[in-house]
């Protein structure tokens with residue numbers, strides 16, 4: 021039976037077009053569907069009976085593996101006890117408990133949590149909080165938002181406006197006004213094959229930011245948002261000292277600094293989050309994905325005490341922030357969050373990542389010299405490999421490598437000319453080696 025016939029048979033429907041798939045070449049997929057039936061631990065099981073090692077932790081989110089029994093049980097119990105309650109004027113006790121556990125893991129004054137349902141919503145929430153904060157604080161002229169070329173901040177209008185990935189922006193009109201972008205903080209001609217942070221001069225990338233502040237005047241700028249480790253665009257690390265210098269510049273000019281930690285929070289770098297890893301305290305951090313192992317959609321923003329108390333003390337009586345979602349702090353997402361956070365702690369998962377990161381680093385960099393490998397970058401349990409472009413076909417060869425890996429029983433991810441790995445955080449050395457050796461085989465096979 022052809023793959024399509026098999027899919028149609030399983031879906032019991034001869035028309036695959038009803039489902040418009042996200043970030044997927046729909047026509048190609050539907051000619052050759054890849055259908056996942058179930059998952060357990062480190063593995064997916066396909067509808068045609070294949071076992072696939074998950075080298076991407078779902079989509080940077082299933083950090084503790086799939087179907088973790090404690091998380092599954094928590095969701096089941098919660099569904100039976102309280103399936104839903106609005107977060108507007110009501111709450112359930114676990115929402116406060118989870119907020120407390122989350123904020124404890126962020127440094128310094130990052131003490132208050134606003135819940136959303138995704139990373140995109142977390143980003144839009146952080147941007148809105150920044151604008152509303154300055155207005156409430158008597159600086160309503162601070163309305164500009166600054167992102168970065170090559171940044172990914174989800175797909176809401178706020179996120180694509182500050183984001184810097186061209187394909188995600190160019191179809192969608194003029195986006196938010198008053199947005200500017202700092203340069204991409206990585207230069208492959210100098211930084212290629214760097215292990216961890218790049219070593220070039222961070223001021224090369226920050227001088228244009230200072231010029232931007234001079235051009236617009238600090239009194240017009242509300243916030244800057246960056247990923248501490250650029251993830252979705254292919255795993256790129258800014259040079260050593262960049263984030264610290266960015267913090268100093270933003271502080272000097274009264275500009276809020278937002279770390280988009282949707283990927284980096286909850287263990288990916290071997291610490292609780294990027295702010296802790298880099299020793300930099302921004303004014304807000306977004307999170308999502310790993311907060312509850314991706315088992316039920318959830319995201320959020322951790323904000324500083326300065327921001328929170330400004331709203332509590334200076335806004336008009338009544339609702340302090342006219343913002344929120346029907347499913348903010350959804351009971352099932354919260355239950356999954358409490359269970360996942362308990363597992364992170366009990367199994368010392370962040371320490372496991374930290375201990376195995378040097379092994380992963382050596383393994384992934386051993387791919388240097390393999391066919392078509394132009395660059396390799398890594399940090400914690402994240403790695404990006406730039407694959408030489410085939411002629412003008414952007415991403416075609418990287419996609420072939422991704423497909424070959426899948427054929428060989430391993431799921432990774434390709435995005436443009438980059439291949440990325442994001443192992444499940446409990447993967448041991450044998451698993452990490454299998455991931456890397458499968459990529460090696462795939463590289464040696466593609467044309």
Ligand SMILES: Cc1ncc(COP(=O)(O)O)c(C=O)c1O
Pocket residue numbers: 080137138139140141143172173174175247251252280281282283308309319
């Ligand atoms: C840094 C960053 N921000 C935001 C998002 C968007 O998250 P979501 O897909 O949950 O909306 C992502 C997703 O990968 C991300 O990596």
